[in-house]
Amino acid sequence: MSFSQEHSARIKAAALQLGFDAIGITDAAIPEQDVKRYAAWLQHGNQAKMDYMKNRYDMRLNPQALFPGVKSVIVLLQAYYNGDLQEQPYKIARYAAGKDYHKRLKKRMNKLQASVQDIIGRDFASRPFVDTAPVLERSLAVKAGLGWIGKNTCLIHPELGSYVFIAELFTDLDLVPDTNQVKNRCGNCKRCVDACPSMALSNHGLDARRCISYHTIESKTDIPDGIKQSLNGWVFGCDICQEVCPHNKKVLKASDPDFMPGKHLDFVNLDYLSRIDDDQFVKTFAGTSLLRAGRIKLLKNIEAAKTGGNQ
Ligand code: B12
Structure with missing residues (x-):
């Protein structure tokens, strides 16, 4: 069964209601140019000693291998910009100034799973991921229309900027995807x-x-x-x-x-x-x-x- 635009709209409203800051829907295929980019990145040794970036290569580039039957990926952004950080003796990245995002976002995604079930009126297969699984998260976020990849390699959302976490709910649902991608706005800036x-x-x-x-x-x-x-x-x-x-x-x-x-x-x-x-x-x-x-x-x-x- 495929779902209507109205289902997607209601899922998006539910995600925002739960506290996510942006949401997009995409099919589960990684664009060919990103597959090539990833292979080239590894080939140049850019992963340093992060061997886990080489392992499970197939899963990262083929979401079907990670979650067989996946049809739509619901991609979620959580903003974490925390304003002027008080002068600390040593600098800590903004993402680590608050609580660890992994568990918090997973909890929120579990609630979203329940909301989606209510909206479609039946059980469905799904799995939430945040950061640690072999998923090309930025790639999926771009595809879901949530922003562009800046020269700093970060996903930049037009309003939220780049201080956003990315999380995904892989599902076996045939949802209407977002097909409008955001144009890259870096221009000549470097x-x-x-x-x-x-x-x-x-x-x-x-x-x-x-x-x-x-x-x-x-x-x-x-x-x-x-x-x-x-x-x-x-x-x-x-x-x-x-x-x-x-x-x-x-x-x-x-x-x-x-x-x-x-x-x-x-x-x-x-x-x-x-x-x-x-x-x-x-x-x-x-x-x-x-x-x-x-x-x-x-x-x-x-x-x-x-x-x-x-x-
Ligand atoms: C390994 C990793 C790191 C490594 C390597 C970072 C890197 N740039 O590759 C290190 C330890 C350095 C790191 C640092 C940070 N990380 Co990190 N990291 C990851 C992880 C686990 C994998 C990233 C990866 O696959 N890298 C390999 C490269 C090749 O892939 P990529 O950067 O994702 O790029 C792909 C797409 O963006 C696309 N693409 C690339 N360029 C372009 C250009 C165009 C035009 C298009 C269309 C597509 C495109 O193709 C690429 C793959 O083929 C992800 C989580 C995940 N599972 O994705 C988090 C993740 C990328 N990290 C995150 C964060 C928050 C950070 C830090 C900000 C933390 C900090 N403050 O110190 C920094 C940012 C540094 C930076 N400028 O990237 C967030 C980024 C959110 C965002 N807005 O982009 C992620 C998504 C985690 C999350 N779930 O929120 N990280």
């Missing part, structure tokens, strides 16, 4: 490319080997000297290529209080982190994305930011 202190951005996309975000969150090895000098105080993630983007200048603060700066930011300092043990670290940073780095890495990042200068 502020992000020029602002990146470690020159991670180029026509080939983002080279994780040079990216501060990669080195301060994902990498398991010590930060190389060349990158240390570029840290500029960043100790967990980096937003430089988003902070300079003109499309983020006028965005409003996110409406979800979960993504506003939390108390945990006060504990990101050498004194506290070297005094506590790992158990206390887990307690202090419970429910936040900083757990991903762990205490020792965070400490090392702070040391690196100090020795790299600019603090």
Whole structure:
């Protein structure tokens, strides 16, 4: 059975009602040029030591392999812009200033699953994904009409900017897809490319080997000297290529209080982190994305930011 435009419209209204900031619907095929882009990205070694980006290659490029029977993907955006962050001794990326988004968005998507069931009046097969599954999320978001890919490689929504999380509900429903894509509005601007202190951005996309975000969150090895000098105080993630983007200048603060700066930011300092043990670290940073780095890495990042200068 295929569904009407009215079903799609009601699903969209339900998603906004639940607190998502934007929603689009697309079929589940990854565009051929993105498949090629992804292959080239790996071929250049841009994934650095993130081997998980090479694993499950087929699933990432073929949503049918990840969720057999998938027909429509409901793509959701959650805005997290948190305004002027209070001066912190060390810089934490905006996405990690509030609560960890993974669980929160999954919960919201579970509610959306229930709403969709009410709207279509029957059970259906679906699976929610946020960030961790082998899904080419930005690609699906572009296809669902939610924005364009900037030179900083981020999805930029025309009103929400790029401080948005992407989440998807894979479904076996034949929903009416959004076919109007947003035109790329970067033009000749290359502020992000020029602002990146470690020159991670180029026509080939983002080279994780040079990216501060990669080195301060994902990498398991010590930060190389060349990158240390570029840290500029960043100790967990980096937003430089988003902070300079003109499309983020006028965005409003996110409406979800979960993504506003939390108390945990006060504990990101050498004194506290070297005094506590790992158990206390887990307690202090419970429910936040900083757990991903762990205490020792965070400490090392702070040391690196100090020795790299600019603090
Ligand atoms: C690996 C990863 C990283 C790596 C590599 C980042 C990268 N640019 O590839 C590192 C650790 C560096 C990283 C950093 C960050 N990440 Co990250 N990351 C991911 C992850 C898990 C996979 C991304 C991936 O597949 N990269 C490989 C490249 C080749 O793919 P891609 O960038 O998605 O690009 C595809 C499409 O965009 C399209 N495409 C690319 N260029 C163009 C151009 C045009 C014209 C078109 C039409 C299409 C197109 O084709 C590409 C694939 O073929 C995703 C979650 C997911 N499952 O998708 C989150 C994700 C991309 N990250 C996210 C976030 C929030 C961040 C940070 C902002 C965190 C921070 N503040 O430190 C930074 C941003 C750095 C940056 N400029 O990208 C969000 C991004 C939201 C957004 N608005 O785009 C995601 C989507 C997680 C989520 N669910 O919200 N990340």
